[in-house]
Amino acid sequence: MLIERKEERAVSKTKARHMAAYTAFVAPAVLFFILIIVIPFFRAILFSFQDWNGISSHIRWAGWSNYTKLMHDSGFGKSFVFTFKYVIATTILLNVLGLLLALVLNMALRTKNVLRTAFFLPYVIGPVIIGFIWQFIITGLFPEIGKATGLALFQKNWLSLPDHSFWSLVIVTVWHSAGYFMVIYLAALQGVPKDLLEAAEMDGAGRYLRFWHVLLPLIRPAMTINLFLAISNGFKAFDLNFALTRGGPFGTTESLAYHIYLDAFAKNLFTYASAKAVVFFLVLASITLVQVAAMKRREVEL
Structure with missing residues (x-):
């Protein structure tokens, strides 16, 4: 005992x-x-249920007035439409380019380690620094390229035209983050059993069929992660938006996060900005939960 x-x-x-x-x-x-x-x-x-300018000691209860006011806010609607378009464009391009880079670097290349480092390196640099670097490239270097080549595309100031500034943000985002998505896809590809691919090849399946029916179903967990990251990061985009375009020209590239930031810290509308942030959170949470749930159902467990 x-x-x-x-x-x-x-x-x-x-x-x-x-x-x-x-x-x-x-x-x-x-x-x-x-x-x-x-x-x-x-x-x-x-x-979000109060009325306060961030300075006064008196805070007034506002109830649902901030939310009802938000329903008629054209600026919020405009920034939401821009953000939604931005999310769709960057999500598709980041995942397609990330997967293509991963497929190439999964081959037996002599320079694959150097290329992996080169593609991943931009992600290590802060988005604000990237934004200022690309602002210099677009405003300073592109006109020189236009003069040397005669291409009208490079002779325009991309950041002063709404369509061009939108695609400037998309291109810089994809250039900055594609390497990170590539690493996730590459890890998933290297985890695929080689005997399954060899068996499919012996059965007469070509590269396209092996990719579509063997590789793609087995890397769906990585696709779930990358889609979640692309959607959530796209909706929360602020750094590049702030450094590259500052919402211009004329507010056409104002993301939701940057729009809320301006309301809170430029216009001192703290409580109204809080209501927008709550709505923003609910929209983002709903979209990401639906996306993850839909992708999880289609995953293949080894």
Whole structure:
């Protein structure tokens, strides 16, 4: 009996030590998550039902007036349409280009390691820096290319034309993030069993059939992740929008995140911006949940 009790005490002490170690490591992260994410989130929900300019000590209860006002806000609707178009364009291009790069670099190339580094390197640089670099390229270098080649496309100021500025944002986003999507697809491709591909080849399946019926179903978990990342990052786009176009020309490239930022910190409409942020969160959460649920049903488990 004494031996059993000693063993139980030793086990309980070990569990207590493990629990203390887990708490010591996890508690700081949980604390910062609550302070930086959870509390501001619920604070924003509370602000959305109030009327406050961020300066006055008096905060008035506004009820649903911020949300009803939002229904007639043409600027919010315009930024939502732009963001939706931006998300569709970047999601398609990032996943197509990322998958193509992964398929090429999954081959037995001598320079594949160098190419992987080269394609992934832009993602390491901050989006704000990328935005300023590309602003210089578009406004300073493109006109010189236009003069040297005579191409009318490069002789225009892309950032002063609505359609061109939209595609400028899309091109820079794809150039910046395609390498990250490539790495995820490449990891999924390298996890596909080679015997399945060899069996399909022996059965007479060509490259297209092997890709469509073997590779594509087996890398759907990676597609789920990349689609989720592309959609969520597209809706939350702010850094490149701020650094490259600043919402111009005439607000035609104003993303939802940048639009809310301007309302809150340029116009001092904190509570109205909070209402927009809450609606933005609900839209983004709904779209991503539906996308993940739809893709999860089609995944193949090995």
